[in-house]
Amino acid sequence: MKRLLALLLLLSCPAPARAADGKNDGIPRIRVAISRGLPAINLKTSSRVYVLDVKTDQKYLLLENSAYEIRPGNGGILVGSQELSSPIKLLAADGHERIRLGGNLYKGDILLKATPEGRMDIIEYLTIEDYLYGVLPVEMSPDWPLEALKAQAVASRTYAMRFINPSKDYDVTNGVEMQVYNGTNKVNARIIDAVNSTRGEVLRYKGKLVMAFFHACCGGHTASSKSAWGEDILKPLYGVQDPFCKPSRHSRWELYVSSADLLRFIQAQGSTALKVKGLKIKGKDRSGRATSFTVTTDSGSRTIKATDMRKRFGNFEFRSTYITRVSPVKGGYELAGRGWGHGVGMCQEGAKYMAYKGRPYKRILRHYYPGAAIVDYE
Numbered sequence: 366m367k368r369l370l371a372l373l374l375l376l377s378c379p380a381p382a383r384a385a386d387g388k389n390d391g392i393p394r395i396r397v398a399i400s401r402g403l404p405a406i407n408l409k410t411s412s413r414v415y416v417l418d419v420k421t422d423q424k425y426l427l428l429e430n431s432a433y434e435i436r437p438g439n440g441g442i443l444v445g446s447q448e449l450s451s452p453i454k455l456l457a458a459d460g461h462e463r464i465r466l467g468g469n470l471y472k473g474d475i476l477l478k479a480t481p482e483g484r485m486d487i488i489e490y491l492t493i494e495d496y497l498y499g500v501l502p503v504e505m506s507p508d509w510p511l512e513a514l515k516a517q518a519v520a521s522r523t524y525a526m527r528f529i530n531p532s533k534d535y536d537v538t539n540g541v542e543m544q545v546y547n548g549t550n551k552v553n554a555r556i557i558d559a560v561n562s563t564r565g566e567v568l569r570y571k572g573k574l575v576m577a578f579f580h581a582c583c584g585g586h587t588a589s590s591k592s593a594w595g596e597d598i599l600k601p602l603y604g605v606q607d608p609f610c611k612p613s614r615h616s617r618w619e620l621y622v623s624s625a626d627l628l629r630f631i632q633a634q635g636s637t638a639l640k641v642k643g644l645k646i647k648g649k650d651r652s653g654r655a656t657s658f659t660v661t662t663d664s665g666s667r668t669i670k671a672t673d674m675r676k677r678f679g680n681f682e683f684r685s686t687y688i689t690r691v692s693p694v695k696g697g698y699e700l701a702g703r704g705w706g707h708g709v710g711m712c713q714e715g716a717k718y719m720a721y722k723g724r725p726y727k728r729i730l731r732h733y734y735p736g737a738a739i740v741d742y743e
């Protein structure tokens with residue numbers, strides 16, 4: 366039902382300082398870009414939600430159990446039919462309720478800002494611990510053993526904190542390029558337990574936060590961050606042998622690549638070849654992952670980077686660069702591979718099986734990030 370009385374203007378008052386209640390003291394806050402360049406979004410209020418006009422410091426109370434469309438207006442932002450200046454902030458009244466925006470539930474304060482292109486950027490401000498309630502059940506299955514979830518909580522907390530940077534508009538995005546985060550819809554008792562029982566714990570090496578990468582399955586040996594991205598190798602990301610993920614169904618796989626596809630790929634890279642005559646691994650890193658392949662053709666041979674091959678044939682099919690065998694078969698080549706993902710940092714499948722064997726989360730972390738200390742964030 367459309368309500369005519371869209372917003373109730375409250376007395377002009379200072380912006381509520383969430384930290385003033387002491388709840389967030391000492392806990393780092395993170396700003397998550399939950400949407401950028403959005404034309405409109407729906408807000409549903411099941412309890413009291415305030416809108417703060419950041420410029421004028423005026424606070425409005427939205428009606429309970431109502432739906433509002435929020436969209437860019439004439440330089441400002443429209444909440445229902447009322448235009449406010451940009452940016453605005455949505456605040457749950459008692460600090461415990463969650464805000465339902467665009468179908469997701471958010472625990473933090475939400476900033477909506479009009480962009481020069483006539484759209485909106487939406488950024489959530491929340492504590493790193495509340496953020497983890499949203500990240501954890503998406504980045505690791507919530508029904509996995511608790512010690513694996515706790516290891517993931519420490520890795521995800523550490524990884525996110527590496528990106529906190531007050532000189533930027535936000536710290537992290539909500540997609541696969543960082544850690545997937547869609548609000549706290551999926552939080553359950555096990556997730557809360559994993560986050561709360563590791564509260565504040567991060568991985569540091571020589572005093573610095575570790576870039577705590579993780580991936581689905583390493584296939585027997587984790588990769589060094591240098592071979593995956595060419596970054597400096599720190600001891601915790603140098604790569605370790607991993608016997609634990611062997612029972613995983615992701616540990617070994619096969620893929621068929623047709624000669625025709627391979628030819629199109631090298632032609633797109635500038636080759637003038639008309640026929641592919643052979644494919645073999647050219648270089649490997651110390652973990653055993655292929656770094657490059659040699660394609661033999663009717664007009665000489667060509668070297669291609671393994672990471673380019675993976676990108677071209679798809680991360681779901683070409684699961685990793687950990688290729689152990691290339692065999693010529695009718696019309697193409699069969700590749701045998703191990704693991705799934707870039708292979709750097711914690712192997713999630715290995716963490717799961719370590720937890721099944723009774724290993725505590727700190728031991729899991731010490732295995733995958735050797736040399737890193739598990740310490741409080743301050």
Ligand SMILES: [Zn+2]
Nearest residue numbers: 583610712715
């Ligand atoms: Zn593994």
